[in-house]
Amino acid sequence: MGGAFLAAAVLARLGARIGLPTIPLFILAGILLGPNTPGFVLVDDPHELEMLSALGLVLLLFYLGLEFHMDDLKTGGRKMALAGGSYLALNVGAGLAFGFLVGWGxxxxLVLAGVLGISSSAIVTKVLVDLGRLGNPETKPILGIIVVEDIFLALYLAALQPVISGADSMSAAAGDAGKAFGFLLLLAAIARWGIGVIDKLISTRDNELLVISFLGAAVFVAGVSEWFGVADAIGAFMVGLMLGSTTSGNRIRKLVHPLRDAFGAIFFFAFGLSIDPGDLPTVLVPVLIxxxxxxxxxxFAGLVAARLYDFGAGPAANIATALLARGEFALILATMAAGAGLDERLSPFIAGYVLILAVLSPxxxxxxxxxxxxxxxxxxAERPRQAALQGDGAGGSGGAGGDKGTDPG
Structure with a gap:
């Protein structure tokens, strides 16, 4: 574990000198020091870091929930549903068509539809944090799309499992989906009407007790969510959504930062451990397609979301690129496919596809x-911006320093 932290830190420091984002470097550290590449092997079995990796995912999504306020759900629920539904229709539909065209079965x-259709909540969150865009107007639809995706994923996984495993009981699949949806409704009801009680339970002046309380709540609900067939990520997100609306919300945001960053790095490192570069050439063409x-x-999805929210080209580009990454949920589907004995080409395809987009997205x-x-x-939109920049440069004040903090979008 110590070696994983240090390897991620060293590569990230080197990458920072040339302006590279941290996520692909954390993944690269896992690839180089894992069992699938020659040379020194730090971790023989990726499962050794499985619990730490899961904790990293939980904390990333918990923090995402803290930043997504209840007011956003109340006032923007319809637009959020439309943006998320449009994103899923475009990407899942394209993934399903691609899956049939490949001809693997x-x-x-159906597995490829989910792989191509669902963004990586962990990578999207990290990208928004690293780029300092959590306060941007277009971040609300990005987070809304992630929420819709996670709800869809919970139902999709419940319905997909009996299909790919050859089960012929539709009633069992419907029962699993109903159980997952019922648990999501329960969490939503608590978030809507139980904030007052939660505020009293979580409130304390002692930072140590507050950290133990919110960490325990996030991990516990994430675990219970999995038992109900809901992704642990959405359970952690809902806890963050609840606690972010309490009087302790601002303190929790500050206290969770170091935990989120540390274990988030382990999540991406462990992701790199699972990738075998030697399998990639056999599926390179379908991966690139x-x-x-x-x-x-x-x-296209970015343009649709921007139109719904009356945004321009810059926010549309931010939405499109921020949601590009695929990650943890694709790997879950790869594990399900392997367990069901599906086509052997699926695992290296998913690994290569996820790796390229995980590097490309940031x-x-x-x-x-x-x-x-x-x-x-x-x-x-670019012309007035360029004119303003030229005016600043001619005036001698502001110049490069004055524009340093401006988001290009």
């Missing part, structure tokens, strides 16, 4: 202003 196509298809669908999000120039209205 119907069950495999799928990556291209995902980029195109995300651009880079694309950081340079989203380049994409914005090619979107409708992008060049018109």
């Amino acid at each position: 119907t069950s495999e196509a 799928a990556v291209t298809l995902t980029i195109v669908m995300n651009v 880079l694309a999000a950081g340079s989203s202003h380049w994409l914005a120039r090619f979107l409708p209205g992008g060049r018109d």
